[in-house]
Amino acid sequence: MLINELSKRTGLSAHTIRFYEKSGLIEGKQNETVKSNNYYHYDEVTVEKLEFIHDAKSVGFTIKEIGLMIDAWYNQKYSKAQKLEILDEKLISLDQKLKEIKEMKKQILHFKGDVLNDRC
Amino acid sequence: MLINELSKRTGLSAHTIRFYEKSGLIEGKQNETVKSNNYYHYDEVTVEKLEFIHDAKSVGFTIKEIGLMIDAWYNQKYSKAQKLEILDEKLISLDQKLKEIKEMKKQILHFKGDVLNDRC
DNA sequence: TACAACATTAGAGCATAGTCTATGGTTGAC
């Protein structure tokens, strides 16, 4: 599919998709046999990746971190051990985030208690 | 205390503290009786606020959102009902974050499974 | 009184993550 369809499928703007491509998160392929244009073609895996990017961004991962995770899964860039190390590191940071969010909930619930009882 | 001590107490640089002050998150007081300088003095509540700011930032809240929460707790700017609304909204967004992080954990565990079983 | 260690303000600079504009070429339905 071309970028417009990819944009519709993922809900991301073509600009944003190109930004992710420049950042090395995804990669389209140009058709070598067609010489009249230089359009990029994207596959289903790219749709998957963009969905993953969207979700990973919303939990606070940076472009760099997301790139690393994508490489750990879709690429042959790293050894099996390296891939597992990258993914385990991210799992640890997610557990840390879970802990921090639960703490923050407690803190806000405490604020709420103070408001409810006119202590502030 | 002066900004240097506040910096040491909180682990935040004086620059960052001044940035938060300009952003309206905290407020120091100048001593009106001393006319030879314009040094700002900070109290224990400011230490508390900066600790809260640090924690709130690490769970992904923006400066604007943090300002709103601080106002909902330390200020008389909003009515009781408004304060509760602000805090409840943040609690909901934290629950959303919890959900998203758990989903992301599942996704990464799935990646790990694929790596372990040489499926990628 | 010298001087290190502090304080202030204004504003420049930087990284991240987009977002938009300009320019120019291509495709496909009519």
Place this chain on the structure above:
DNA sequence: GTCAACCATAGACTATGCTCTAATGTTGTA
């Protein structure tokens, strides 16, 4: 063949959240 709807690239612009520099003034100890 025309024209709307697409495509590509380069680069400018924006928002957020710092981070640093410069210039200048104050404090307190030796």
